[in-house]
Amino acid sequence: MSSIVRPYGDTTGDGMVQTSFTLPVPPGPRAEGAALQLATKMGISPAMVVHSHGIGTGYTFFVVYGSVTHLVDLDAVEVEERDYPLMSPAEVNGAIKSRLHRKLVVMGACIGTDAHTVGIDAILNLKGFAGRRAWSTTGRWTSPTSVPRSPCPSWSARPAPPAPTPCWSARS
Incomplete structure (x- = not known):
C-alpha cells in the first residue's frame, strides 16, 4: 500500500x-x-x-x-496519542459520582456578542448535537450559565483600571 x-x-x-x-x-x-x-x-x-x-x-x-x-504522505504524519483513555458518558458520570461525591459545577463565559456564545451555551446547557441528547443529562453535573439577552456594555467606554502595583515595590 x-x-x-x-x-x-x-x-x-x-x-x-x-x-x-x-x-x-x-x-x-x-x-x-x-x-x-x-x-x-x-x-x-x-x-x-x-x-x-x-x-x-x-x-x-x-x-x-x-x-x-495536494498529496498526503502518511509516513510523515505525526499524531500525538492521548495519555489517558477516552471515557464514555457513563464512565464520566461514574467518575464524578465516585470521586467528588457531589455534582460538578462547570462555569464558562464569553462576551455574548460572537459565535462562541452559542457554542458555549449549547455545551454548558447540555443541548446535545445533531439530534442526539446531551451526554450528561443524567444529572451528575450542572452549569449555572445563561446567554445574555441584551448587548454587553461597551468595554472601550470604560476607563482603564489603574496599573497594578508591582510586588517588588511593596517590599522595598
Missing part, C-alpha cells in the same frame, strides 16, 4: 474535496465570487459553489466542491 494518498469524492484519487465556510458578505453574485476566490486560494481548482445561503444580515454560508492537487 502506498504511503502517498490523495482525497477522492467521485472516483479513487480524483482529488475532490468539499468544504464549507461563512463569509461576512450579503448573499449574491459578489458573495459567490468571493467564495470562489477563497476556494482557489485554498488550492481548490476548479472550484464550484454547490450551495450558498444567507445567514443573517450581511453573511453568507457556502459549500464549495472541487479538486485539489
